Amino acid sequence: MPALEWIHVDGDRLADEHGRTVVLTGVGLGGWMNMENFVTGYPGSEGEIRRLLRAAMGREAYRAFFDAFLTGFFDDADARYLASLGMNCVRIPVNYRHFEDDGRPMEWKEAGFAALDRVVTLLAEHGLYSVIDLHALPGAQNQHWHSDNPTHRAAFWTHRHFQDRAVALWEELADRYKDRPEVAGYNPVNEPSDPAGDALLAFYERLEKAVRAIDTRHVLFLDGNRYSTDFSVFTRRAEPFPNCVYTAHDYALPGIAGATAYPGVTRGEYFDRSVVEEAFLRRTEFMRETGTPVWIGEFGPVHPTDRPVEEWRYALLRDQLEIYREHGAGWSLWTYKDIGLQGLVHAAPDSPYLRRIRPALEQKARLGVDSWGGSDAGVRDVLDPVDALFEREFPGYEPYPWGRRQHIALLVRHILLAEPLAERFAALFAGITPQEAAEAAHSFRFEHTVERTGLTAVLREHLLGTGPSRGAPSPG
Numbered sequence: 001m002p003a004l005e006w007i008h009v010d011g012d013r014l015a016d017e018h019g020r021t022v023v024l025t026g027v028g029l030g031g032w033m034n035m036e037n038f039v040t041g042y043p044g045s046e047g048e049i050r051r052l053l054r055a056a057m058g059r060e061a062y063r064a065f066f067d068a069f070l071t072g073f074f075d076d077a078d079a080r081y082l083a084s085l086g087m088n089c090v091r092i093p094v095n096y097r098h099f100e101d102d103g104r105p106m107e108w109k110e111a112g113f114a115a116l117d118r119v120v121t122l123l124a125e126h127g128l129y130s131v132i133d134l135h136a137l138p139g140a141q142n143q144h145w146h147s148d149n150p151t152h153r154a155a156f157w158t159h160r161h162f163q164d165r166a167v168a169l170w171e172e173l174a175d176r177y178k179d180r181p182e183v184a185g186y187n188p189v190n191e192p193s194d195p196a197g198d199a200l201l202a203f204y205e206r207l208e209k210a211v212r213a214i215d216t217r218h219v220l221f222l223d224g225n226r227y228s229t230d231f232s233v234f235t236r237r238a239e240p241f242p243n244c245v246y247t248a249h250d251y252a253l254p255g256i257a258g259a260t261a262y263p264g265v266t267r268g269e270y271f272d273r274s275v276v277e278e279a280f281l282r283r284t285e286f287m288r289e290t291g292t293p294v295w296i297g298e299f300g301p302v303h304p305t306d307r308p309v310e311e312w313r314y315a316l317l318r319d320q321l322e323i324y325r326e327h328g329a330g331w332s333l334w335t336y337k338d339i340g341l342q343g344l345v346h347a348a349p350d351s352p353y354l355r356r357i358r359p360a361l362e363q364k365a366r367l368g369v370d371s372w373g374g375s376d377a378g379v380r381d382v383l384d385p386v387d388a389l390f391e392r393e394f395p396g397y398e399p400y401p402w403g404r405r406q407h408i409a410l411l412v413r414h415i416l417l418a419e420p421l422a423e424r425f426a427a428l429f430a431g432i433t434p435q436e437a438a439e440a441a442h443s444f445r446f447e448h449t450v451e452r453t454g455l456t457a458v459l460r461e462h463l464l465g466t467g468p469s470r471g472a473p474s475p476g
Contacts, residue, residue, distance in 0.1 A: 086463030255301025
């Protein structure tokens, strides 16, 4: 196993035990221990789809599928592949449900810790650090699907019980990893979204004390408010948290909206490298003012599957990577593996899993059920009258966090339409045998996936200075 040294914050950089600068560069392992609908294809939230799948598949097939999924989605071949790209870190999103149940809070589930530790160990064996990221907290820390939130309310910030459980979970994780230098650090809350802005800082202060009472060495990676884009709450402190990195998320609008070119106009605004850099500097201003390291916890364009490869998306990614290098910023690209929208590798279109869920994917696309990568073109006949009604009756209504248009999309497309579609999705697995269930899950094994070669060529060029040739056994 390659020796991975402890890292710590040293002014505006991360450094190892010998004082050498460490720039963490890698990917997020989205869709594994925190599932997301666009990553693996289901509608709605993870908790709800698991409930429906359990009822449709039966206990034995359900267990066979998720056992195979947890081990197959990321294994030794995946870690070896990421190392071959020149990466040195993987951000591992996890859902609290792997470690406790709502009905039995703070009664720890060893299977969840074992699953996480298996991947931390695999990554270390290939010289990659881990950042453990609590992506879904009890009660939901933000208003969207990726915190396993079936509603549009972030109850975490208003219920002390949920906060107590998150602190207890981090105390348990800190106790288990306090002597493990291969874990670069802890990312306690992914994309918090506290509408009032009052609870977030108080929670971070409480959490920092609780973790530091157990573990004084690991770096804390603290996301800003409003989905890690707003760091104003931290200005209320006289000093930054010690041994802490403030982590920004830096999705460039052309890469995630309905753009057709870059450089070019997106939603009425012209974007080129200078505009992308201005957004990065704005989002990381707090870090430069406080002299703390810059780490971009998430960024990256999507690659819609309903159109030919768009080379301008790779040009946007190159610009972002060059900007980060010029400013000494580390980064974690979103995401490693999925069914085709954004991952470095993806399940093959003719895989058992994608063949089975194809009808649901087609309906999802028609209805624009997914927020990430979805289109509302097929439901404008529904949304236009609602928009007109709000314009007439509530013209000044701009709810937190993203305003009226996104609020209506969340309620109508991503919740109202997603709920019945989730039942249809689960029904596609009715009568499946345990063996068939495991085979479907194996669609995500590295050897069965397809590489997005344009994307990985950009990464190889940036990290290794090499061209598009593959540095690991080719999947697929």
